[in-house]
Amino acid sequence: MTAFLRNQWYVACTADELGDKPLARRICNQKLVFYRTAAGQACALEDFCPHRGAPLSLGQVEGDLLVCGYHGLRVTCNGDVHSLPNQRVDRFPCVRRYAVVERGGFVWVWPGPAEQADEALLPHLAWADNPDWGYGGGLYHIRCDYRLMIDNLMDLTHETYVHADSIGQLEIEEAPVHTSVRGNEVITERHMADVTAPPFWQMALRENGLDPEARVDRWQICRFTPPSHVMIEVGVALAGRGGYDADHADKVSSIVVDFITPETDTSIWYFWGMARTFRPASAELTEKIREGQGKIFAEDLEMLEQQQQNLLEFPERPLMTVKIDAGGAQSRRVLQNLLAQEGPALEC
Incomplete structure (x- = not known):
């Protein structure tokens, strides 16, 4: 089994790959789903619905919420379970959230604990957003x-x-x-x-x-x-x-x-x-x-x-x-x- 560094930034996708639909991507043997909120913020969650285990990536985006395509469970960008039609969700566990940064035309993800993510470790891209390049x-x-x-x-x-x-x-x-x-x-x-x-x-x-x-x-x-x-x-x-x-x-x-x-x-x-x-x-x-x-x-x-x-x-x-x-x-x-x-x- 290959070991991967977790407390580092990896490119998850290019900025234009992330549109109005969820994007599934396995990174360092972890299943993730990426999506944008209504304001365009990139988010990343574990691609696993806590209701019945369906991939959240098979769902859709409604405003700031990611909606499971199986039974309609809704989660926030922070991984909190928001709602499930006509059901109580107060005892549902959160969905794991991953730290995400969009920079230089790429969406970067931190596979380790989100609270340990350090933007200072992102590589400097001298050519990004520079008309001389x-x-x-x-x-x-x-x-x-x-x-x-x-x-x-x-x-x-x-x-x-x-x-x-x-x-x-x-x-x-x-x-x-x-x-x-x-x-x-x-x-x-x-x-x-x-x-x-x-x-x-x-x-x-x-x-x-x-x-x-x-x-x-x-x-x-x-x-x-x-x-x-x-x-x-x-x-x-x-x-x-x-x-x-x-x-x-x-x-x-x-x-x-x-x-x-x-x-x-x-x-x-x-x-x-x-x-x-x-x-x-x-x-x-x-x-x-x-x-x-x-x-x-x-x-x-x-x-x-x-x-x-x-x-x-x-x-x-x-x-x-x-x-x-x-x-x-x-x-x-x-x-x-x-x-x-x-x-x-x-x-x-």
């Missing part, structure tokens, strides 16, 4: 352990093989990798000097008015933070102009956004996207990048799901670890330490 993304449901996705994102060597037609190139596996740990943040970076830009970055150079055939300096800086967020600074600059520190006019760069929300032991909700500073107002470019990035991540999806099946089928097989695995290994070590600090799960 453009952003587009999507959501994939992937049948794999969430730690396999962290491994994948903290070691981009696989791009040479899995994404050979878009962002992969041989220089990725040839360039040295440096991994460091700063508190609970794990950073893995790779810099490639004087290389040919792969197809995706040729497109980005062209869109920024730069020569797509020019030699470039390329960088990949992966940053893991608990519980399961990975932000990746990526980009290319005209060779010899300073690489990562090059002037804005000589480079194209972006942040690959990866919010990994465990669903079960072997499945995740994967919220992906790309934030960029070149031509941020272009909706056409945002859609072009979103479509291309979606295809790239679909290639990861197939690999990760097949990897998970192999690990389930051959649980006794030892896996080998080499230098390029340091980012994922250190990230797992951070998770293990934090899980040990939290201790066993308590009833909330």
Whole structure:
């Protein structure tokens, strides 16, 4: 049984997923239902009606109340049982409430005790609600352990093989990798000097008015933070102009956004996207990048799901670890330490 950090914020859904109907979502092996009140406030409750155990997500929203679709029991955003047609409810237990915050276009949930939720732990999204940045993304449901996705994102060597037609190139596996740990943040970076830009970055150079055939300096800086967020600074600059520190006019760069929300032991909700500073107002470019990035991540999806099946089928097989695995290994070590600090799960 996989252990999940509970006293952390996870992305539950995008803001536009949460409309006028309840949304069911399992997170960290817990069944939740999300809905909006009449004023637009996002709420989260356990997806369990205390009357007969029906999923509250099969009901509907009436004003500020969530109405069970089985017998009409009504509960408030705080989980208090409000009413049941022609019946007394004064002895009904409350429905468990989860702390929720809406920020940066996402609805975040705290799976641990709501009273312990700390908004200061929400990640800072420099690109959110900022006109100097453009952003587009999507959501994939992937049948794999969430730690396999962290491994994948903290070691981009696989791009040479899995994404050979878009962002992969041989220089990725040839360039040295440096991994460091700063508190609970794990950073893995790779810099490639004087290389040919792969197809995706040729497109980005062209869109920024730069020569797509020019030699470039390329960088990949992966940053893991608990519980399961990975932000990746990526980009290319005209060779010899300073690489990562090059002037804005000589480079194209972006942040690959990866919010990994465990669903079960072997499945995740994967919220992906790309934030960029070149031509941020272009909706056409945002859609072009979103479509291309979606295809790239679909290639990861197939690999990760097949990897998970192999690990389930051959649980006794030892896996080998080499230098390029340091980012994922250190990230797992951070998770293990934090899980040990939290201790066993308590009833909330």
